[in-house]
Amino acid sequence: MNYVIEVEHLTKKYKSFKAIDDLSFKVKKGEILGLLGPNGSGKSTTINCLLALLNFKQGHIKIFGKEMKQDAYDIKQDIGVVFQDVAVFDELTVYENIDYFGGLYIKDKNLRKTYINEALDLVSLKDFAKFYPKQLSGGLIRRLNIACGIVHKPKLIFLDEPTVAVDPQSRNNILNGIRKLRDDGATIIYTTHYMEEAEMICDNIVILDKGNIIAEGSSDELKKLAKIEEKVIVEIMNFDDKYLKMIGKLKNVVDVTYASSILTVKYNKGQNNLVTFIEYLKENKIEYFKIYSERPTLNDVFLEITGKELRD
Amino acid sequence: MIVFKTYLKIINKRKWPIILYTVLLIVFGSITISTSDDNINFVASKPDVLIVNNDDSALTRSLVNYLEENTNIIDTVKLDNVDDALFYREVNYVIYIPSDFETAFMNDDNPSITVKGSGDYYASFGEIILNRYLTVANTYLRLGYDKEDIISNTESVLSNKVDVSLINETDTTTLAKVTYYYNFTNYSILAGLIYAISIVMFSFNKKMICYRTEISSLNKTKYNSYLLLSNGAFALLLWFFYVLLSFIMLGSVMFSISGLLYMINSFFFVFFALTLALLLGKLKLDKNAVGGIINVIALGSSFLCGAFVPAAYLPDMVLKIAHVLPSYYFINNNELIKDIVTFDFGSLLPFVINILIMIGFSVIVILLTNGIGKKNVNTNE
Numbered sequence: 076m077n078y079v080i081e082v083e084h085l086t087k088k089y090k091s092f093k094a095i096d097d098l099s100f101k102v103k104k105g106e107i108l109g110l111l112g113p114n115g116s117g118k119s120t121t122i123n124c125l126l127a128l129l130n131f132k133q134g135h136i137k138i139f140g141k142e143m144k145q146d147a148y149d150i151k152q153d154i155g156v157v158f159q160d161v162a163v164f165d166e167l168t169v170y171e172n173i174d175y176f177g178g179l180y181i182k183d184k185n186l187r188k189t190y191i192n193e194a195l196d197l198v199s200l201k202d203f204a205k206f207y208p209k210q211l212s213g214g215l216i217r218r219l220n221i222a223c224g225i226v227h228k229p230k231l232i233f234l235d236e237p238t239v240a241v242d243p244q245s246r247n248n249i250l251n252g253i254r255k256l257r258d259d260g261a262t263i264i265y266t267t268h269y270m271e272e273a274e275m276i277c278d279n280i281v282i283l284d285k286g287n288i289i290a291e292g293s294s295d296e297l298k299k300l301a302k303i304e305e306k307v308i309v310e311i312m313n314f315d316d317k318y319l320k321m322i323g324k325l326k327n328v329v330d331v332t333y334a335s336s337i338l339t340v341k342y343n344k345g346q347n348n349l350v351t352f353i354e355y356l357k358e359n360k361i362e363y364f365k366i367y368s369e370r371p372t373l374n375d376v377f378l379e380i381t382g383k384e385l386r387d
Numbered sequence: 388m389i390v391f392k393t394y395l396k397i398i399n400k401r402k403w404p405i406i407l408y409t410v411l412l413i414v415f416g417s418i419t420i421s422t423s424d425d426n427i428n429f430v431a432s433k434p435d436v437l438i439v440n441n442d443d444s445a446l447t448r449s450l451v452n453y454l455e456e457n458t459n460i461i462d463t464v465k466l467d468n469v470d471d472a473l474f475y476r477e478v479n480y481v482i483y484i485p486s487d488f489e490t491a492f493m494n495d496d497n498p499s500i501t502v503k504g505s506g507d508y509y510a511s512f513g514e515i516i517l518n519r520y521l522t523v524a525n526t527y528l529r530l531g532y533d534k535e536d537i538i539s540n541t542e543s544v545l546s547n548k549v550d551v552s553l554i555n556e557t558d559t560t561t562l563a564k565v566t567y568y569y570n571f572t573n574y575s576i577l578a579g580l581i582y583a584i585s586i587v588m589f590s591f592n593k594k595m596i597c598y599r600t601e602i603s604s605l606n607k608t609k610y611n612s613y614l615l616l617s618n619g620a621f622a623l624l625l626w627f628f629y630v631l632l633s634f635i636m637l638g639s640v641m642f643s644i645s646g647l648l649y650m651i652n653s654f655f656f657v658f659f660a661l662t663l664a665l666l667l668g669k670l671k672l673d674k675n676a677v678g679g680i681i682n683v684i685a686l687g688s689s690f691l692c693g694a695f696v697p698a699a700y701l702p703d704m705v706l707k708i709a710h711v712l713p714s715y716y717f718i719n720n721n722e723l724i725k726d727i728v729t730f731d732f733g734s735l736l737p738f739v740i741n742i743l744i745m746i747g748f749s750v751i752v753i754l755l756t757n758g759i760g761k762k763n764v765n766t767n768e
Contacts, residue, residue, distance in 0.1 A: 126602045145607075152604035162595030166400040167393065178389030179603035223599070 077104045078140075079231055079262040080125065085134030087120055087286075094120040096286040098134070102279075107253070107263040109277030111270075113381060117286040118266050122233055125264075126156060138231065152180060155229030159236040159266075161220045163208050170195075170204040173222050180227035187226075194222040197252045214245025221249060225256060232256060233264045238272060250276055270374040280373070284381045294373060301371045301379055302343055303329060307352050309338040310364040318359065325355065390605075390613035391620075397587045398621060404678075405625075408579035412629070416568045416636050434479040434513040435459045439466065444489035449538045450520050453545060454482070457516045473505045480504050480513030492524070493534055520545065559725070561640045566725045568637060569649050572629050573694040573714050576657055578685035580625055581664040584618055585677055588668025618661060626657040648724045648738065655745045656717040662752040669759045688714035698722065713748040716741040 080102035087095040095117045102108045112118050123129040125136055127145045136143040138150050163172045173191045181187045195201045198218035208216055221237055234253065238246045253276055257263055267273055273280055274294045282290040282297070290297055314333050322331045322338075327345040331338070342348045349368040356363060398405075436458040440447055454460065458480075464472040472478045483501035485491075491498035502517070504510030523544050527537040590596065591614060600610060630650050634641045641649070663684075667677065689695055691705055692714040698706060709715040720741045727734045 128598060128601060145601075148604045148606060151602060154602060156599065156602050158595050158598060160595045162593070162599045164393070164397065164590055164596070166397045166590060171393070171396060175389060175393045176599060176603075178393075179600060179605045182388075 078102060079104050079138065080264070081135075081137040081140075082121075082125070083135045083137075085121070085124060085131060085136065087117075087124055087129065087131045093286050095124070095131075098283075098286065098288060100281055100288060100291065102262060102264065104262055105257065105260060106278040107257050107265055107276055109273040109280040110264055110266045110283065111273055111280055111377065112283035115285075116283040118283055119235070120286075121283070122235060122264065122266070126154070126233065152227075153230040155225045155227065155232045155261075157221045157224035157232070157234045157237050159239060161208075161216050163216070163219055163223060165208055168205050168207055169200055169211070169219050169222075172208070172219060173226050176223040177226040190226050190228060193228075194226040197225070197255060198222045199248050212242070212245075214241040217241050218245060218249065218252075221252065225261075228259075229261065231262045231264070235266050236268065237265075238267065238269065246272075270372060270377065274373050282377060282380060290376070290380050297373060297376050298371055301376045303341040303371050303375065303379075304344050305342045305348050305368055306371060306375070307340045307342070307349055307366065307368050309340075309352075309356070309366045310336055311338050311361065312336055312364070314338060314361070318361065322355075325352075388613075390610060391617045394587060394591075394614070394617035394621070397590055398583055401583055401586050404582050405579045408575045408582075409628075409632075412568075412571055412575040413632065413636075415571045416632070432509075433457065433459045434509040434516075435461045435477070436513050437461045437464050437469065437472070437478045437481045438484070439482065440484045441486040442484050442488040445534065445538055446489040446492060446524070447484050449542060450484070450517075450524075453520050453542070454516065458513060469503065473503060476505055476507075476509075478505070479507065479509035480517075482513075482517060489534070492528070495528065561637065562645055562725045565633065565637050565640055565646070565649055566721045568633055569653055569721045570694045570718050571689075572653055573656070573692065573717055574685050574689040575629065576625070576653070576660050577663075577688060577714070578681055580622055580657065580660045581667060581684065582678065582681050583625075584621065584661065584664035585667035585681070588614075588618070588665060589672070589677060592668055618665060622657050622661040626654055629653065644730050645724050645727065648727075649721065652717060652720040652724070652738070652742065655742050655749075656713065659713045659717075659745050659749045659752070662749045662756065666752050666756045666759070669756050688712045691715075692718045693722075694718055713745050716744045716748075 078101045080100075082101070083099050085095055085098040086093065098117070098121065110118050110121065120129065124131050125138070125143065127136075127143050127147065138147075139153065141147065141150055143150060164175065167175060170191065173194055174187065177187045177190055177194075181190065192201075195204060198221050200215065200218050200222060203211060203215060203219075206215075208219065211219065217237060217239075221234075224234075225232055237253075238249050241249065250272065253263060253265070257276075265273070265277060277294065279293055280291065280297055281288055290300060292300075311333075314336075316333070319331055319333060322328060322340060325340075327342045327348065328340055329343045330341040333339075340348075340352060349366070353366060356366075436454060438451055438454060438460060440451055461472075461478045464478055469478070469481050473481065481503040483503075485498060485500070488498050488500070500517070500521075502514065504514065520541065524537055524541045527540050532540065591600075601607065630641075630653065633646075633649070640646055667680065672680065688709075691701075692698070692709045692712055693701055693706075694714065698709075698718065701709075706715075720738055723738050723741070727738075
């Protein structure tokens with residue numbers, strides 16, 4: 076198997092605190108790996124170790140089959156990073172910023188020019204090439220941040236929360252760009268707080284908590300880990316709490332909650348749960364505005380495994 | 388190359404403050420040059436002396452003759468009005484020669500000549516002339532000469548002329564202007580250079596920019612060298628520009644040894660300013676605070692060390708405080724250069740010591756900068 080990243084027994088300590096504890100995983104060539112976990116789970120520490128920005132005393136990291144070190148410039152040549160915090164020069168235009176960061180990898184001026192134009196196209200910033208970062212909206216700056224990280228056409232790209240605080244248009248643009256990068260052959264490590272994004276674009280997902288991998292696999296594989304199979308969601312005004320206990324005792328129901336006019340009923344298995352529940356509501360003359368059923372999301376899996384929301 | 392190019396681009400975006408400080412230097416230099424008089428002429432002058440000679444003798448006649456040659460003899464003042472004449476400066480010095488002065492002198496009775504003066508330097512000058520004659524005559528008297536020989540020898544000695552030629556043709560007036568100019572560069576260099584470099588380094592040292600650079604394939608040592616070279620090149624360019632400006636504004640004096648010393652002195656000061664700028668660039672300061680800090684450093688040291696007001700006019704306490712600032716040694720050297728007449732080891736030693744002190748300050752700042760750099764690395768670990 077052709078692995079781009081191989082991490083074995085990686086442990087990173089800050090004094091006595093273990094930020095990463097015996098972490099091992101592999102990333103295949105051309106895949107998008109989602110690195111998920113709540114704040115403080117060790118995502119950033121893992122990425123910083125992978126990039127040799129942090130020293131560690133235990134474990135091994137191989138990238139493109141070679142040991143990753145601070146002076147492994149041949150490996151770094153094929154790595155691109157898009158940090159969560161925007162890393163651009165305020166004094167340079169969009170074009171000049173991309174040119175500078177591209178110039179750290181590519182000496183050939185003409186080749187760089189071609190790559191800059193391709194990067195501008197990828198993030199749809201061509202019309203803003205002469206703008207300064209201060210003249211750009213939050214979404215456009217994030218796109219510039221991405222362009223600066225991938226202009227040299229790296230084979231391995233780290234994207235750390237690239238869509239935080241961006242408008243939907245920019246988000247779609249960014250996600251499309253990431254897919255295109257993958258289609259062009261790049262391997263991508265993607266960290267995000269948005270589960271739906273991870274579901275949409277990640278081939279594989281690693282869920283970290285307290286420096287450990289607590290689950291990994293594709294989106295579908297992870298969903299199978301969840302105890303629930305179906306959720307029925309009902310919009311009800313003035314719901315009487317006495318029904319909560321009764322609903323909880325219905326067949327296959329594992330959990331029922333009511334908050335903000337939303338009643339959520341979780342089933343561990345079974346078919347026709349929605350139809351059965353509609354009948355139950357009719358029988359008890361409970362009026363509702365809307366009712367629908369959905370499969371458990373990655374967020375439910377995450378909540379079940381870690382006991383907290385991803386954004387906690 | 389891309390690092391150097393980007394460095395220049397950022398400098399270019401931040402050029403206005405540097406231009407402002409340079410314009411200040413030009414304006415201040417021009418004012419200094421235009422307000423100083425290029426031609427200071429000295430005219431020989433003599434004190435106005437009234438002689439009341441009550442001893443008609445050969446010795447007193449010889450004395451009066453000598454006084455006539457070296458002073459303006461006033462004979463229009465009435466003796467009753469001597470005090471008024473002295474008050475109104477109609478006469479500067481009045482000499483009363485008593486009767487039998489010659490006899491008493493030859494008998495070594497120490498006869499006294501009564502004098503009155505106006506209290507100014509003309510009166511002092513008159514006294515010097517009178518004393519000169521009497522001292523020489525007295526010397527011959529002690530050696531046992533007779534009256535005729537005393538008179539003839541005294542006249543002969545006092546008539547000797549000594550040719551004086553200047554061994555140094557230093558134009559002190561122009562050097563004073565050069566000193567003013569280079570003293571003011573203390574402000575321009577500190578404000579301009581530190582502002583530009585620390586602001587640029589502030590951009591390059593931003594945490595995320597550093598991360599992005601660190602994960603790039605550009606060798607870290609090479610990258611740091613490029614940055615250091617860029618800073619050095621900019622500092623050198625600015626120094627060269629200020630020196631060139633001094634050549635344009637002050638002319639040929641800059642081609643002298645003194646001119647060379649001014650340049651050397653400013654070079655080492657620019658080097659110190661460069662190290663200080665790099666230190667400020669490393670500190671995690673708010674970008675807006677940088678301007679304020681620079682003004683405090685540049686204006687503060689300029690006032691304390693005598694860049695704007697000559698150090699001679701500053702209180703001792705202020706000068707004592709100024710000793711802890713490199714600007715003091717830079718400005719002190721400028722003042723030294725102005726006063727150096729002959730260029731030998733003795734006269735240049737204080738200059739060299741001041742240069743060494745400035746280098747010492749630079750080394751301390753470099754060590755501090757490295758310390759901060761290491762601390763930042765440790766924070767990442």
